[in-house]
Amino acid sequence: MTVLRTGVSSRTPLKTRSSASLTSVRPTSPLETPETAGQPSWLNTILKGDCVAALEKLPAKSVDLVFADPPYNLQLGGDLHRPDQSKVDACDDHWDQFASFEAYDAFTRAWLMAVKRVLKKDGSIWVIGSYHNIFRVGAILQDLGFWILNDIVWLKSNPMPNFRGKRFTNAHETMIWAAPSREAKYTFNYDALKTFNDDLQMRSDWQLPLCTGSERLKDEDGQKVHPTQKPESLLYRVLTASSKPGDVVLDPFFGTGTTGAVAKRLGRNFVGVEREEAYIEAARKRIDAIEAGSGASLDMQKGKRAEPRIPFGSLLETGLLAPGTELTCPKGKHQAVVRADGSLISGSHSGSIHKVGALVQGAEACNGWTFWHINDNGARNPVDDLRKLLRSRLAE
Numbered sequence: 001m002t003v004l005r006t007g008v009s010s011r012t013p014l015k016t017r018s019s020a021s022l023t024s025v026r027p028t029s030p031l032e033t034p035e036t037a038g039q040p041s042w043l044n045t046i047l048k049g050d051c052v053a054a055l056e057k058l059p060a061k062s063v064d065l066v067f068a069d070p071p072y073n074l075q076l077g078g079d080l081h082r083p084d085q086s087k088v089d090a091c092d093d094h095w096d097q098f099a100s101f102e103a104y105d106a107f108t109r110a111w112l113m114a115v116k117r118v119l120k121k122d123g124s125i126w127v128i129g130s131y132h133n134i135f136r137v138g139a140i141l142q143d144l145g146f147w148i149l150n151d152i153v154w155l156k157s158n159p160m161p162n163f164r165g166k167r168f169t170n171a172h173e174t175m176i177w178a179a180p181s182r183e184a185k186y187t188f189n190y191d192a193l194k195t196f197n198d199d200l201q202m203r204s205d206w207q208l209p210l211c212t213g214s215e216r217l218k219d220e221d222g223q224k225v226h227p228t229q230k231p232e233s234l235l236y237r238v239l240t241a242s243s244k245p246g247d248v249v250l251d252p253f254f255g256t257g258t259t260g261a262v263a264k265r266l267g268r269n270f271v272g273v274e275r276e277e278a279y280i281e282a283a284r285k286r287i288d289a290i291e292a293g294s295g296a297s298l299d300m301q302k303g304k305r306a307e308p309r310i311p312f313g314s315l316l317e318t319g320l321l322a323p324g325t326e327l328t329c330p331k332g333k334h335q336a337v338v339r340a341d342g343s344l345i346s347g348s349h350s351g352s353i354h355k356v357g358a359l360v361q362g363a364e365a366c367n368g369w370t371f372w373h374i375n376d377n378g379a380r381n382p383v384d385d386l387r388k389l390l391r392s393r394l395a396e
């Protein structure tokens, strides 16, 4: 196995080392800063070889996120032609061919087990596939104890037509998103994604174009470098959804390095594995030409759920509220008194701010933070203002 490190400059020489020299590769990490100087030698590199063997070189629980675009086992039965008799450039490469479904399943099980070892317990994995393989991959993921979180449908806005006219146009691929266990506290940047999507919850159907135009890598003869290069837009969304700046993203089927390219742009680290030298070379050049994202522009939008929880009692502990203070509802109709233990008393009702707020209104539930107000020189302010004040003090 060989380690190839991609550097920030296209002038960085290609390094080819044996697996024994894994730790001795000079760090020219694209994300290197004084803080990252001591990072492992495999970070921001492409490991050359079979992914199951290559992943043995990585420490257990060392990656935060996996994006895997494995061979689809397309089972193409001969050449496919357009109505004008031109040949369709389908993926018929040797790396996509397996003798049987059993052979494909054994391969899938092996690489998923290798990936599970290196994935952190609160990480997550994405696997992209088509109807040829994704159901098999899904079953094996579950057999290995992964917990499926979503299946995302990538709707191709410009799919290839069904030239034979014998089936529906195959206009989507499926991505399974899974955690290593049901208990995993995986990253999901819910608020960032909602903001990204014009304040609408991000759905599981993503309409994105195929990788075409200048994004598609071509060789000197104008031929595609890789038959299945994925669009960067797809990876942009995957990484924005499920990783944080500085995270380590593993792609065990690196191809032309789409995952590494987007990871670098978004200030994430990557590690890729790829068997074919020509793809590694293309990926390295591509990633070297990208400027690494850094700084505050990578900060992610956070919502209320990300804020530290402040119990009502903390307002008393910190002196922001005194026992005996009278609280009222927004219109002053209901009153309650704050007790030293953080409970409220209002007539025959006592309990938390939420419980007493609900009881005085005869309601099922109440948000006591916004219901109860303090009289401040004639103005009524919600106790939530004190919680915000305490939060900002704690953040200092």
Ligand SMILES: C[S@@+](CC[C@H](N)C(=O)[O-])C[C@H]1O[C@@H](n2cnc3c(N)ncnc32)[C@H](O)[C@@H]1O
Residues within 6 Å of the ligand: 049, 050, 051, 052, 069, 070, 071, 072, 095, 226, 228, 229, 230, 231, 252, 253, 254, 255, 256, 257, 258, 259, 273, 274, 275, 276, 279
């Ligand atoms: C579907 S392609 C990935 C394309 C990639 N996502 C991109 O955007 O360029 C799968 C890649 O996995 C590589 N591959 C296949 N079997 C492999 C194995 N056992 N270990 C490592 N790489 C492998 C192939 O050479 C191919 O480049």
